[in-house]
Amino acid sequence: xxxxxxxxxxxxxxxxxxxxxxxxxxxxxxxxxxxxxxxxxxxxxxxxxxxxxxxxxxxxxxxxxxxxxxxxxxxxxxxxxxxxxxxxxxxxxxxxxxxxxxxxxxxxxxxxxxxxxxxxxxxxxxxxxxxxxxxxxxxxxxxxxxxxxxxxxxxxxxxxxxxxxxxxxxxxxxxxxxxxxxxxx
Numbered sequence: 001x002x003x004x005x006x007x008x009x010x011x012x013x014x015x016x017x018x019x020x021x022x023x024x025x026x027x028x029x030x031x032x033x034x035x036x037x038x039x040x041x042x043x044x045x046x047x048x049x050x051x052x053x054x055x056x057x058x059x060x061x062x063x064x065x066x067x068x069x070x071x072x073x074x075x076x077x078x079x080x081x082x083x084x085x086x087x088x089x090x091x092x093x094x095x096x097x098x099x100x101x102x103x104x105x106x107x108x109x110x111x112x113x114x115x116x117x118x119x120x121x122x123x124x125x126x127x128x129x130x131x132x133x134x135x136x137x138x139x140x141x142x143x144x145x146x147x148x149x150x151x152x153x154x155x156x157x158x159x160x161x162x163x164x165x166x167x168x169x170x171x172x173x174x175x176x177x178x179x180x181x182x183x184x185x
Contacts (some may be wrong), residue, residue, distance in 0.1 A: 001098055002028060002035075004025035004026065004027060005025060005026045005163075006023050006024070006025055006033070007023075007025060007026055007032065008023070008024045009022070009023045009024075010022045011101055012036075012143050012173070016136075017040065017041075017076060017090065018039060018040050018115075019038065019039040019041065020036060020037070020038050020039075021023040021036075021037050022034060022035075022036055022037075023036075023037055024061075025094045025184070026185055030109060032104075033099050033134045035114075036114055037114060037115070037116070038042075038114055038115040038116070038117070039115075039116055040076075040117035041076055041077050041079070042043050042077045042079040042083075042118045042119065042120070043074055043075055043076045043077055043117065043118075043119050043120075044075065044077065044083050044086045044087040044090055044100060044119065044120045044121070044122060045072050045074035045087075045089045045119055045120075045121045045122070045164070045167060045169075046072060046073045046074065046075060046087050046090060046102075046114070046121075046122045046123075046124050047061050047072045047105070047121070047122070047123050047124070047125060047161040047164075047168070048072070048073065048091060048095065048099065048125075049123060049124065049127075049147075049171065050127050050144070051127075052146075053147050053175075054076055054097075054144045054145065054146055054147075055072070055144060055145055055146075055147060055168070055171070056094065056095055056097060056143075056144050057070050057142070057143050057144065057145065057150075058070075058071055058072070058073055058094050058140045058141065058143075059070050059071075059140065059141040059142075059143060060139060060140055060141070061136065061139065062098060064126075065164070066172070069141040069160065069161055070143075070153070070158065070159050070161070070164070071159075071161045072162070072163065072164045072167050072168075073090055073091050073095050073097075074119070074163060075089075075090035075093070075107075080169045082136060083104075083120035084101050084102060086120075086121070087102055087120070087122040088102065088175070091124055092130075092132070092133065093119075093133050093134055093135070094134060094140055094142075095132055095134060095142050096129055096130040096131045096132040096133075096134055096139075097124065097128070098124030098126060098127070098128045098130065098148045099124035099126055099127055099128075100125070100127075100128070101124070101125045102122050102123070102124050102127075103123045103125070103155060104120065104121075104122055105120045105121045105122060105123050105167065105170050105171075106120075106121045106166060106167075107119070107121070107184060108121065108162065108163060108166055110146050110162055111165070112156060119163050119169070121163060121173065122166050123167075123170075147171060147172060147175060150168045151168060151169075151172050152162060155169050156171065178184060
């Protein structure tokens with residue numbers, strides 16, 4: 001297994017969500033390099049699917065892109081919070097939805113070149129609806145699309161968010177495999 005050994009590490013910034021460190025590392029060619037590493041608590045994303053096979057999305061402004069994005073509900077894990085607990089909390093906060101069934105679909109590394117963030121992706125089914133409870137600095141509009149519409153938005157580039165793309169593609173593959181299994185009966 002290839003590994004880079006850390007020679008020195010210096011904290012550059014510590015904020016409320018992330019920490020940025022500068023590492024000097026030794027390489028296998030006996031040279032050194034610098035690595036900027038962001039430490040992040042991780043997060044979850046939830047693809048909530050109703051009985052009509054419609055998916056709930058949130059639209060919100062994202063400052064890094066100076067644009068509104070279309071995403072599945074998601075959020076950062078709190079200290080010592082389990083991924084499933086976070087998924088249940090975030091779905092309720094952002095959409096007002098609770099689910100009778102939550103299934104783990106995947107874990108993803110959003111950008112392994114510079115952050116240790118892991119996003120746990122869940123599918124929510126058996127949905128019940130109530131009032132959302134967003135954070136005071138969160139301004140979200142909820143909408144829903146069929147799986148086919150969501151798949152088309154991924155393919156044409158309307159959906160650019162990685163966790164959302166992954167969740168939509170996993171769900172589309174799941175449905176494809178279900179249909180394939182029914183055709184072979």
